[in-house]
Amino acid sequence: GENVEQHPSTLSVQEGDSAVIKCTYSDSASNYFPWYKQELGKRPQLIIDIRSNVGEKKDQRIAVTLNKTAKHFSLHITETQPEDSAVYFCAADPYSGNTPLVFGKGTRLSVIA
Amino acid sequence: DGGITQSPKYLFRKEGQNVTLSCEQNLNHDAMYWYRQDPGQGLRLIYYSQIVNDFQKGDIAEGYSVSREKKESFPLTVTSAQKNPTAFYLCASSRTGIGGDEQYFGPGTRLTVT
DSSP: OOOOEEOOOOEEEEETOOOEEEEEEHHHHHHHEEEEOOTTTTEEHHHHHHHTOOSSSTTTTTTEEEEEETTTOOOOOOOOGGGEEEEEEEBOSSSSOOOOOOOOOOOEEEEEE | OOOOEEEEEEEEEEEEOOEEEEEEEEEEEEEEEEEEEEETTTTEEEEEEEETTTTEEOOOOEEEEEOSSBBBOOOOOOOTOOOOOEEEEEEEESSSSSSSSOOOEEOEEEEEEE
């Protein structure tokens, strides 16, 4: 089955700097890679996702890159702000068959003002 | 914050008691999921259901049970057989269960068993 590794587990950056979170996956059939943000005490919410037919996707200050050959994908947050502080989860979904999303263990991002 | 609800937000139980967590969605989604969240452990899948009257075990199903009698509802029972039931429980739903769909999460229920 799919296995998703996420690094780092914690990340502290100065406000305005960039943050990068990396994930690797094991199942080459995985075809959909979402990222969720969970603020303290709140529910996880989708912030960006990418499918295997593209290598990069951007939405304002966040971007996701995908390297299918190496089986890894990354979340990039530029010009970080205090409200970016949260736990971020990556996930992989085979997009075929009936296997649900497999999540990484999360990265706690702290943006220091 | 519409679409998927969980109740109650906080739940306290004595050891040895079964407890049922509620999850309801009005998104007309076919698939529903239950996750357990512990510090540093991410989101671990307990059970999932892709259609009414059908469900499958996830990675940590032992000590839990579910039912899916209605499309809108997917209650989770934490039984006395669950060794460490204290945790934050999240319910989610997606349009289909065949992959590639966003999962929408409920606000969660924090269960404390003493």
